[in-house]
Amino acid sequence: PTGKDTVSAGKGLIGDKKAIHTIKNAEGTFLLDRTRGKGILTYDGAKGLLLPGKLWRDSDGIFNESYDGAAVDAHVYAGQTFDYYKNIHGRISYDGTGAKVVSTVHYGENYNNAFWSGSQMVYGDGDGVMFSPLSGSLDVVAHELTHAVTASTAKLIYQGDSGAINESMSDIFGILVEDHFKNSPDWLIGEDIYTPKQKGDALRSLADPTVSGQPDHYTKRYMGTEDYGGVHINSGIGNKVGFLLASGGTHFNIKVQGIGKAKTGKILYRTLTQYLTPKTTYRQYQAAAVQAATDLYGASSSEVASVKAAFSAVGLK
Numbered sequence: 128p129t130g131k132d133t134v135s136a137g138k139g140l141i142g143d144k145k146a147i148h149t150i151k152n153a154e155g156t157f158l159l160d161r162t163r164g165k166g167i168l169t170y171d172g173a174k175g176l177l178l179p180g181k182l183w184r185d186s187d188g189i190f191n192e193s194y195d196g197a198a199v200d201a202h203v204y205a206g207q208t209f210d211y212y213k214n215i216h217g218r219i220s221y222d223g224t225g226a227k228v229v230s231t232v233h234y235g236e237n238y239n240n241a242f243w244s245g246s247q248m249v250y251g252d253g254d255g256v257m258f259s260p261l262s263g264s265l266d267v268v269a270h271e272l273t274h275a276v277t278a279s280t281a282k283l284i285y286q287g288d289s290g291a292i293n294e295s296m297s298d299i300f301g302i303l304v305e306d307h308f309k310n311s312p313d314w315l316i317g318e319d320i321y322t323p324k325q326k327g328d329a330l331r332s333l334a335d336p337t338v339s340g341q342p343d344h345y346t347k348r349y350m351g352t353e354d355y356g357g358v359h360i361n362s363g364i365g366n367k368v369g370f371l372l373a374s375g376g377t378h379f380n381i382k383v384q385g386i387g388k389a390k391t392g393k394i395l396y397r398t399l400t401q402y403l404t405p406k407t408t409y410r411q412y413q414a415a416a417v418q419a420a421t422d423l424y425g426a427s428s429s430e431v432a433s434v435k436a437a438f439s440a441v442g443l444k
């Protein structure tokens with residue numbers, strides 16, 4: 128649709144008020160943000176399974192009803208993730224050339240999933256027990272949009288080691304985007320939408336992947352066929368590397384000097400976008416990350432030493 132670029136009032140899933148970029152015409156106000164790249168667009172799946180559904184339209188221009196919350200959060204968090212990649216890494220949208228960022232909320236019924244379809248983000252409403260509506264968490268939205276960055280660069284195949292690295296990159300950048308915008312950063316994924324009736328838990332922990340049954344060492348990796356060869360299981364190995372590299376610590380008697388979240392983000396962004404390829408294995412990932420850190424900080428830098436130590440701590444070299 129055409130219309131006038133507008134800033135509207137919105138309320139997120141937990142009732143938090145926030146401004147949203149929209150366009151307004153005679154038919155109403157739409158979730159179309161034309162201030163970022165070629166646009167950020169949010170659609171209503173209307174509890175069906177057709178994508179993308181209908182571009183979200185509000186008749187009175189105030190997005191404050193409970194049904195609106197998932198859409199407001201998806202729209203705002205997509206914009207924040209867009210801003211992180213632009214301002215921190217100089218990347219304009221997931222493809223680097225301002226590609227439209229499309230999200231659909233209210234997908235399916237009681238759907239406990241969120242995913243990157245290959246061309247857009249899709250969020251279920253959850254069943255109210257396992258999940259609340261899944262766009263209600265910035266780290267989850269950033270996780271999904273990072274799948275799009277990966278699909279536009281390394282194209283890591285979604286199975287086995289490459290799939291686990293794909294998943295880990297999405298978790299790590301989910302953490303980094305949330306850290307960039309929130310004053311309560313953590314190393315947890317999905318805490319805002321996971322098991323709404325229980326407090327203090329999360330979908331995954333990067334600080335200690337074993338709390339959700341993930342391995343934190345390469346010798347403990349899952350080798351079965353479930354979950355595309357364990358992409359959401361073995362991502363714990365890469366997640367532990369990311370945590371140790373940023374925060375430091377001693378793991379299986381190996382001490383890692385932390386280098387902070389910002390440098391960790393720079394090294395892993397360069398690794399993902401310059402060195403990883405569709406079939407990269409965890410061992411090749413170690414070499415790629417060392418190379419990226421060397422490019423950025425020099426072969427004899429403390430940052431390179433920390434990258435080597437972080438991978439060594441999980442049994443990779």
Ligand SMILES: CCC(=O)Oc1c(C)cccc1C(=O)O
Nearest residue numbers: 239240241242243267270316317
């Ligand atoms: C952190 C977001 C996440 O993991 O979303 C998924 C869920 C909830 C189920 C299945 C797949 C995914 C995914 O995006 O990998």
Ligand SMILES: [Ca+2]
Nearest residue numbers: 266315316317
């Ligand atoms: Ca989090």
Ligand SMILES: [Ca+2]
Nearest residue numbers: 321322323325
């Ligand atoms: Ca919970």
Ligand SMILES: [Zn+2]
Nearest residue numbers: 270274294297
């Ligand atoms: Zn994922």
